[in-house]
Amino acid sequence: MTDVPGVDDRLRVLEAVTDSALARLELDKIIVTLLDEVVDVLQVDTSAVLLHDPASDHLIATAAVGIEEEVWQGVRVPVGAGFAGRVAAGRQPVIMDRVDSSTVVNPLLWQTGIRALLGVPMLVQNMLVGVLHVGSKTARRFTDADVELLQLVADRLALAVSVQRSSAERQAAAALHRSLxxxxxxxxxxxxxxxxxxxxxxxxxxxxxxxxxxxxxxxxxxxxxxxxxxxxxxxxxxxxxxxxxxxxxxxxxxxxxxxxxxxxxxxxxxxxxxxxxxxxxxxxxxxxxxxxxxxxxxxxxxxxxxxxxxxxxxxxxxxxxxxxxxxxxxxxxxxxxxxxxxxxxxxxxxxxxxxxxxxxxxxxxxxxxxxxxxxxxxxxxxxxxxxxxxxxxxxxxxxxxxx
Known part of the structure; x- marks a missing residue:
């Protein structure tokens, strides 16, 4: 069984999410950088971010480590359905120690051998931004400490995504308005x-x-x-x-x-x-x-x-x-x-x-x-x-x- 994250692990995550160098990176590089850190600190096999599309009320796979196929294949999960959909709908962490067609809607999660999942919501002022989840290909009992560390990363990612979206939307709206x-x-x-x-x-x-x-x-x-x-x-x-x-x-x-x-x-x-x-x-x-x-x-x-x-x-x-x-x-x-x-x-x-x-x-x-x-x-x-x-x-x- 994987050791429970300790004080040093928590400090590493805190340093990662507060690193001022991240501000100079593009959003996709910020996400991958933090996903890599999550995989290393929590000693898991996969990590992924699915962002919420309000128009369709779906979660869309945006970045992943160890399960990149989610992004390449354009995985979409309805809010409320499957594992990530449950995290989004409840806006609460979800731990799953049984990963198969009866518990998740994305077949990649069991086809790649994942046996345990932990997902947390990405929120900004209680507004849903997306879901961050990690997976282990060996039997794993995720702890409260795991949840706390993953939520720290999710909060940082949610803020970065929200800021980027807001800025991009303002620029796009202004450009569209000028063109019309x-x-x-x-x-x-x-x-x-x-x-x-x-x-x-x-x-x-x-x-x-x-x-x-x-x-x-x-x-x-x-x-x-x-x-x-x-x-x-x-x-x-x-x-x-x-x-x-x-x-x-x-x-x-x-x-x-x-x-x-x-x-x-x-x-x-x-x-x-x-x-x-x-x-x-x-x-x-x-x-x-x-x-x-x-x-x-x-x-x-x-x-x-x-x-x-x-x-x-x-x-x-x-x-x-x-x-x-x-x-x-x-x-x-x-x-x-x-x-x-x-x-x-x-x-x-x-x-x-x-x-x-x-x-x-x-x-x-x-x-x-x-x-x-x-x-x-x-x-x-x-x-x-x-x-x-x-x-x-x-x-x-x-x-x-x-x-």
Whole structure:
């Protein structure tokens, strides 16, 4: 029988998991380095890390020592099933001294001759990151000391994975978001555009977006939207909504019909998604546009002859959850020569330190019929000023030429 780990073994593990040199390694090298240390200290034959995929609720073999086939063969274990699945579901260590088809779902664990297993959860603030397990090909009775040492390593690995995932997700979300926002607004004779996008200081990149695109028949499509949520998942949904709005806009001259089709598609395929969208079609003459709002705040219209005011068009429920799949109304907005419209997401006016009505009033007062770039600057100065935005903001300004 293997000796029980002593003080020296515990110190070796503590030194391994706190080694500052690990911070300079890539995540996969950190994992393998610690798995090697585990095999040596616990005198086991195998060690492996399976990371949790929240989308599928499966554990995916990511790194292994002594049982590398788990990774090479892409082993996936449902949470709650088999050995690793039990560790994940219970979020408690599991010791198993009988390894066969009746106790584990991964045949590699008994085909390679493993006779005893110890697994511990990888958690960060009680959120499941994965499972770390070790195996012995000889009879082995794992002790409380074994469990404690393995849990030390699991905690270190969970933190490293969580930090890496968070950083990678933020970078991926930002890159995806940048690729989906228009790099350059279209040049349309008789129309001027300007836009701003600012990620929230507290939440980072989210699901806010704007879009301006040419359509057949010299029409112009304008979209503004806000997907509920933040991070990579919201940016991915935002990208899909942007694409489907463009696709349906090719088929219909009625913004309400476009948003109704977007709603049906989203409710069917994007379960759990909710978004607000404003979609407008500018007619070839540029003297008016048709507008539909799905839970989105109405844009502002500034006329050279009168102060800016919020447009009066029907507002339907948000996109998603099958809230309105049969019909959505559109309204017609006249755009006089020199007239200017401001589309925005709610992060612009909403702040924790002021009532929403005050923010909307400040927005209305900041909008004039000056050049769109100047209006963007004035609006952001008035509503954001010297305090970072708490939520992400999308702002799009359209002005019709005076002549």
């Amino acid at each position: 926002l228009p790099g350059r607004l279209p040049a349309v004779p008789g129309l001027e555009f300007a836009a701003r996008y600012v990620p929230g200081a507290n939440v980072g990149v989210g699901g806010d977006w704007y879009d301006v695109f040419d359509l057949p028949g010299d029409r112009i499509g304008i979209a503004i939207g806000d997907v509920v949520g933040h991070g990579l998942s919201a940016a991915v949904v935002m990208g899909r909504l942007r694409s489907v709005v463009r696709a349906y806009a090719m088929e219909s001259a009625d913004p309400g019909e476009v948003l109704a089709k977007v709603d049906r598609k989203t409710s069917h395929f994007e379960h759990g998604t909710m978004a607000t969208i404003g979609f407008a079609l500018v007619e070839p003459s540029h003297d008016r546009l048709r507008l539909a709002l799905a839970g989105h705040a109405p844009p502002l219209l500034a006329d050279p002859d009168r102060p800016a005011a919020f447009v009066d068009v029907p507002t339907g429920p948000p996109i998603g959850f099958g809230l309105a799949t049969t019909h959505r109304d559109s309204g017609v907005v006249d755009l006089p020569p020199g007239g200017l419209m401001v589309f925005y997401t709610d992060g612009l006016a909403e702040r924790r330190d002021r009532p929403l009505d005050d923010g909307m009033s400040m927005l209305r007062q900041a909008v004039t019929t000056d050049a769109p770039d100047l209006v963007c600057a004035r609006v952001m100065a008035a509503l954001v000023g010297t305090h970072p935005a708490q939520d992400d903001i999308a702002l799009l300004v359209l002005r019709r030429s005076a002549t």
